[in-house]
Amino acid sequence: MRAxxxxxxxxxxxxxxxxxxxxxxxxxxIFGYEALARLRVGDEQRSLGAFFSSADRTREEKxxxxxxxxxxxxxxxxxxNISERLFLNIHPSWISARYAEELDFPTLQIIDETGFPxxxxxxxxxxxxxxxxxxxxxxxxLDRYRERGMKIAIDDFSYPNFDRLISLRPDFVKVDIRLIRxxxxxxxxxxxxxxxGEFSQELGVAVLFEGVETLVELENSIEAGGSLVQxxxxxxxxxxxxxxxxHQGRIRLGLNxxxxxxxxxxxxxxxxxxxxxxxxxxVIAREQVFVRSNLDExxxxxxxFLPPQCxxxxxxxxxxxxxxxxxTRTSGxxxxxxxxxxxxxxxWRPYFFPNVVRMRAVQRGVVSNRYVDFxxxxxxxxxxxxxxxxxxxxxxxxxxx
Numbered sequence: 001m002r003a004x005x006x007x008x009x010x011x012x013x014x015x016x017x018x019x020x021x022x023x024x025x026x027x028x029x030i031f032g033y034e035a036l037a038r039l040r041v042g043d044e045q046r047s048l049g050a051f052f053s054s055a056d057r058t059r060e061e062k063x064x065x066x067x068x069x070x071x072x073x074x075x076x077x078x079x080x081n082i083s084e085r086l087f088l089n090i091h092p093s094w095i096s097a098r099y100a101e102e103l104d105f106p107t108l109q110i111i112d113e114t115g116f117p118x119x120x121x122x123x124x125x126x127x128x129x130x131x132x133x134x135x136x137x138x139x140x141x142l143d144r145y146r147e148r149g150m151k152i153a154i155d156d157f158s159y160p161n162f163d164r165l166i167s168l169r170p171d172f173v174k175v176d177i178r179l180i181r182x183x184x185x186x187x188x189x190x191x192x193x194x195x196x197g198e199f200s201q202e203l204g205v206a207v208l209f210e211g212v213e214t215l216v217e218l219e220n221s222i223e224a225g226g227s228l229v230q231x232x233x234x235x236x237x238x239x240x241x242x243x244x245x246x247h248q249g250r251i252r253l254g255l256n257x258x259x260x261x262x263x264x265x266x267x268x269x270x271x272x273x274x275x276x277x278x279x280x281x282x283v284i285a286r287e288q289v290f291v292r293s294n295l296d297e298x299x300x301x302x303x304x305f306l307p308p309q310c311x312x313x314x315x316x317x318x319x320x321x322x323x324x325x326x327x328t329r330t331s332g333x334x335x336x337x338x339x340x341x342x343x344x345x346x347x348w349r350p351y352f353f354p355n356v357v358r359m360r361a362v363q364r365g366v367v368s369n370r371y372v373d374f375x376x377x378x379x380x381x382x383x384x385x386x387x388x389x390x391x392x393x394x395x396x397x398x399x400x401x
Contacts, residue, residue: 016040017073018237022230025222028248032085035073036237067106074114080241087122092138105144119149126155135167165203173200174208190220197225218254269367277365280385295324296337303327303335312396318356320347355384370399
């Protein structure tokens, strides 16, 4: 078989656009399609991803082939009269090179020729090819698309490059597939993709998790703030467009599982809060704990009755200043005082002020969200309880299980 580039140039019909659906989490319907290049050889279709990434192919070869793909994709979408968005991949270096030559953009010309609505087009630019020094130029070039009502997506986004979200102001960000894979087995990566989702949402950028292949990956994507998902769990790329609601059942299943777990977690938190509030109130009354006289003595009386999952106790005021020693459970299941912690300020801890505000509002103890304690590296829940006189006891519980 001849080289793909030569074959395609001689056999125009061999290049075929395929379309992979992008699903909206909000309603489970198809939001759009990513156009992908396929080489038809008899009854077989082959991906052309290797062609576009090959260093052996010239920029002109790649440009010509890609423009043909864009033209065919827009023609097919116009003929099918789809109402969904069409995502088209464009390399940033190609846009910059074109700008250096002339100001007309082939994609805009193709859109005008095919009659496909420009406002339904999303331009995907590959994140790893964007150089920091090109931000200003690239933004000016992307503005040409924005002026026509088109949207911008950053493809293959990875976590070291948050500044690109701020500088390029995309409408969508497609998160690197490798983070999805790692998130299935790692709580740390689940928190990382959740942070990417939260950061993007704060900027008004919709998060699209691509490469979703399993129900677990779908659920992790949704929990991380993904409003759009794409991958083989729903469909491979196909020649034809699909019924808009064909994937609603899978989205509904993922959302139902997430809702069920969230309800169990909330109920568990409420049970912890309720039982610890009743328990501490009973212990403090029974032991006649007077916290204003001697805080370490008060802690020692309370700690004697704490469950084994509690590994640390201390008392702070409402500004975050620690007023007692640390009372820490040792390997022999005994508590030991660490007075050197007196005077430290824990107001910077993410749970501190939310817990204090809630305690003041409801006049009872509350439980924090789970987090990793920076000293012990344990997965931790902190229960806080008001002691009066603007003093609060903080009990750190092992949340590994």
